[in-house]
């Protein structure tokens with residue numbers, strides 16, 4: 001029990017490092033198990049399926065006479081037409097894989113963005129062993145240049161074959177300076193590339209917004225803390241950064257206010273300048289739990305606001321959908337825990353902002 005708890009706390013602690021001030025969403029680049037499937041959250045759509053071509057895994061010999069994977073790279077072909085659509089390289093220098101997909105822009109995108117390619121970097125958030133290698137769900141951590149990769153949010157790696165290190169016996173002193181030995185091993189896989197939708201996914205009936213017009217959506221990534229009091233997990237704090245898209249640029253923050261507004265609301269969305277504004281709200285209906293690992297989807301009524309809301313607002317409702325992670329551990333797992341233990345869980349979701357329909 002405890003070893004599992006420590007493992008989870010370690011994983012969670014790793015996620016918490018990536019807070020608002022730090023820019024990457026590599027937050028969950030570890031084998032955390034907040035959602036056990038290789039599907040991105042609802043609200044993202046499959047944009048294209050590609051396969052590797054001429055891909056290689058490069059290993060170097062380390063001092064323990066074992067092989068270390070230092071690079072994975074190859075071309076990308078459209079899965080059906082087999083036309084080259086770009087390439088990818090994986091960098092392991094930060095301690096976890098960062099996969100950079102560089103996609104060729106269409107002529108129209110190239111003219112608009114001024115660049116022949118558009119790229120996105122992603123890092124694994126879920127990994128599953130399959131046939132001796134690893135399948136994964138990766139989340140975008142940064143984008144560069146408008147075009148084919150601008151709205152890429154998640155990438156799923158499927159059907160990996162090959163790429164394993166050769167026998168450890170090949171990595172020994174006899175071949176000279178250990179660090180100078182390297183091998184390249186052929187590798188094939190399929191990547192499913194997902195983009196973030198520009199409208200919310202279908203929601204459970206009670207979360208539909210009454211008389212409203214959709215304005216905009218923001219991806220949120222942050223953490224929720226719970227404290228165990230001996231019989232229950234009590235929510236302690238919530239905070240997240242808001243981004244234009246998964247792995248995009250930071251546009252604001254979401255937090256739980258210490259002091260409620262005049263209507264008893266504590267949930268606060270703050271969008272930075274220019275045109276910054278702040279909304280405070282509370283649950284409008286009972287949130288709906290769609291999976292035990294992920295925070296419930298919810299509909300919040302805005303009770304007070306300030307700043308430049310007149311441009312597109314006034315905002316009336318905010319919907320929380322497409323959640324991943326963020327729930328307290330199940331009570332059944334809590335029996336051995338010391339009261340006072342604080343649990344911090346990374347989470348992400350998409351908030352959709354609405355105004356009145358008139």
Ligand SMILES: *[C@@H]1O[C@H](CO)[C@@H](O)[C@H](O)[C@H]1NC(C)=O
Pocket residue numbers: 031033036
């Ligand atoms: C993740 O969760 C699934 C289902 O609960 C379980 O089968 C699997 O072993 C877990 N994986 C890890 C790495 O803990």
Ligand SMILES: *[C@@H]1O[C@H](CO)[C@@H](O)[C@H](O)[C@H]1NC(C)=O
Pocket residue numbers: 100101102119120121142143144
């Ligand atoms: C991906 O790699 C290319 C080529 O090295 C680089 O120009 C680009 O900035 C990288 N993109 C991201 C999103 O890191």
Ligand SMILES: *[C@@H]1O[C@H](CO)[C@@H](O)[C@H](O)[C@H]1NC(C)=O
Pocket residue numbers: 131161162
């Ligand atoms: C497992 O991998 C081997 C070699 O990489 C391949 O021949 C075999 O078809 C794979 N099996 C499955 C079930 O994917």
Ligand SMILES: *[C@@H]1O[C@H](CO)[C@@H](O)[C@H](O)[C@H]1NC(C)=O
Pocket residue numbers: 229230231232234
């Ligand atoms: C934990 O908090 C709940 C809700 O406030 C309370 O009912 C319960 O008695 C507390 N448990 C302990 C052991 O203090």
Ligand SMILES: *[C@@H]1O[C@H](CO)[C@@H](O)[C@H](O)[C@H]1NC(C)=O
Pocket residue numbers: 273274275276277306307308
């Ligand atoms: C409203 O937006 C303008 C710029 O568009 C900015 O200078 C001003 O500080 C904003 N006002 C508030 C209250 O955020």
